[in-house]
Amino acid sequence: MVAVFNKEPVDFLRWYLITLKLREAVEAGIPNLRGTPISARSIELSEAPQHQQPNNSLQIVVNGDGENFAGETNPSDSEWVISIKEKLEQAHQDDAADSWAKLCIYRLPHYLREGDDKAYIPQIVSLGPYHHGRRRLRNMNRHKWRSLHHILKRTNHDIKIYLGAMKDLEEKARGCYEGTICLSSNEFVEMMVLDGCFILELFRGVAEGFKRLGYARNDPVFSIRGSMHSIQRDIVMLENQIPLFVLERLLGIQLGQPEQKGLVAKLALLFFEPLRPTGEPFIKSDGNSLESSLVCTTTFDPLGDQGGLHCLEVFRRSLLRTERGPVPSISSKKLSHSNRVADKRGQQLIHCVTQLREAGIKFKIGKTDCFWDIKFENGILWIPRLLIHDGTKSLFLNLIAFEQCHLDCSNDITSYVIFMDNLINSPEDVGYLHYCGIIEHWLGSESEVADLFNRLCQEVVFDIGDSYLSSLSGQVNDYYKHRWNAWRASLQQNYFSSPWTIISFLAAFVLLALTSAQTFYGIYSYYRPG
Template identity: 30%
Template sequence: MSRKLTALSSLKAKLEIMDQSEFPTPQSCCIYRVPPQLREVNEAAYTPMMVSIGPFHHGNKRLSSMEEFKLWFLKNFLKRTQGTSFDNYDNYVHVLRNQEIKIRRCYSEIIPMGSDEFIRMILTDACFIIEYFLLWIDEDEDCLHPKLWSFLDIKRDLILLENQLPFFVLRDLFDLTYPNGDNHGRSIEFVTYRYFDSAFMFLLVPNKQLREKFTFSYFVQHHLPRLPDGTPHVYHLCDMLRICYVRLDQLPRERNDNKLKHVYSACKLHDAGIKFEVNADEISLLKLQYSKGVLKIPEVMISDSTETLLRNVAAFEQFQFRDSRSMIDYIIFLEHFIRSEKDVEILEENRVIQNNIGENDAVASITKRLGMHTKYVNYNNDYISLFKELNEICDSPCQRYIEIFKQQYWSTPWRIASFLGAIFLLFLTLIQTISSVFAFFQN
């Protein structure tokens, strides 16, 4: 009997919690559970290794050692503007309590936590992230514990889709701490950008000269989306990573129903006479250009973090964006373009790939499974046209020989001159032969 009462009491408690929130809707959600079919391809790519952020992995005993560090960071953050006093603590709690329903609705599941426990978690995790960013960009090694300064798992954990807080929570707490913008004029977007610049930009833009052009001003102008009122529009840190990848002018502009025939592998395109070059003038990874037998591709760095970054961004796009799946477009391209050790070898020789893993088969293994169980719609029209043109060269023997001919004899002025000279000599030889034959018959 007591067991039945316990079960009924538990059910009632859950219903009371649900009554405090609203059912998640597509309009409100931005933080999702990764579906099983994606997770089974690479479980580790979606699972936090060191720190839990938000409710989905909260209470995981494997991550419990970080909870004390979070409290120290919360304490340090509260002291930034008020010395040893914690008067602002109540202000933070008040702000979060007023937004509790809005925050809960950002998650794709009903969060079975009471109000106080939920607010405590959000406050602790949000202040940990902000303080961690501030210490990181100020390189304050004296304040940052060695375990946090050198451990790479934290930075990967902060971009996992399941391990997120709504970005407006970070912005509101940051602005409450610096109400007059007195943090050296730094906004939460600037602080987050600086952290991403230090932690991830070498992966996004491997070319050092191009990376120096990826300033905060460039990021704001070419990457950062805004709401109609001018407010920067960032869902969370996983979305911030996506924003760093995707330029505003690379978002699909209109829906199309064209069927995509995936691009052939680098090896097959190479055998068809197509050359590969690094697009040394293009910052964005997504920009592919083909002209006169040469496919220009921005340099790609493949490291131990690559699969985790791309998988979580793709999972977020799959849930959040109906028509603007720019990163999924690029990931599907990589999946079909790089499928074997030979593909990697060819691209390494042409400096398109920077292999930081070591073995070529390891790189191919990562890229060829990136798009598994990933749904895509409204494929980029530029990619569709490009893939069609490249594939036609491989499919048509005549076109293939034309491309090889254009590469060998029509790609540079001296080759053009050499080819025309050879044609002229052949013409003269033909005339001489005809004259000799004519003279012979006359005699």
């Protein structure tokens, strides 16, 4: 028997009736309790009416030890096995060979996001599914619809033509993105048409002129001024990409040439020209018709022999456009993961500028503006000019992130950035490179430039042996180890660094020679007076 006491004045008759019912239930042998020992029974009684508060309900759970316990309902074994089989089937689909072949637009890994989120997350406009629908980016949607309206009005096309073309490319486009895209078929197709046409209007406006496309001179978005620089930074981000074949199809429909290739890549390079961290412009425009407005300054093909993936990848390849020496093959890159290290000490290619100068190494600006064109000859390190502005950090971080995520590409940009990070350890290093004309920056101070490079590759996983600069770094380190080079450099810096020190050194040398001659003749005349 279970006795329940309440310190507050209650009707003891209620508890007496509960006790009687409990005893009658035990003695009557309720069917669902017959197979269970009384010591392990769980009895729940409720005497409170439904209109009363829950605290008037009584629940009594009795076990063998006199302690309360709560039972738990588990799913049946069949449902459990079915759920596991469904997960295995999903894993089989994810592990299919063609599920990774088209993947080229990635979500940033968490270890890279720990640096600066603003460098990876768009601030004005969202493109693609990763940031689609963000509240603070919705203001640009009305301008996207305006761009689509201008295209339809200018070409006299029906919107069904563009929707049908994107329907045909939907599966291929979804395969370019990492993870599951939680958008319906209609939503995904609408997003591709809207975002793709918006990008193409920006590209064509920079190449031909927005006025020629029908936009007002003071348009808040479709003009060279205003927020164009911020839009350029957003469009070059890895998580904000649209597959290049989508843009090619949309532009082909506008021009009446659905199968044309290569024009979007050239438009992208012209659009991203202000973000280039090198010297001469890569694409020149004369502002006339679209086809004649693009004149490539070199023989570089932005698509090459494998086709462009997206605008960021095309921009990356333009920075590495000229032929150079042999580089590690992709297969060797994939096999070298066991040798990769994330420790900054393991990524030391060469010493900093100050230490190399003490060893007699000189720095001169390179003859080209290509990142890879770094040479070391006769104690002189030739480095191409680098322009640093407020968008350089975001550009480098997204380029590095793409090389970290996409295995079917080299790590040349990462190698270059780590090489420059090794050279720059202090504002003095930046100041000397600026003096040599190698670095030009529009930041507040040289310490900001040094801090920028020191933070770019903090969490980057990198294999030194897979770098195209590893051989050059070995030559520089061998030159650095010879003590004679350091002694000669010290002599030059201390005694031949300026005309006055040279004159002082020559005067001291002449004085020493005269003193020696005087001493010699004094001794000689002493022993041989005649």
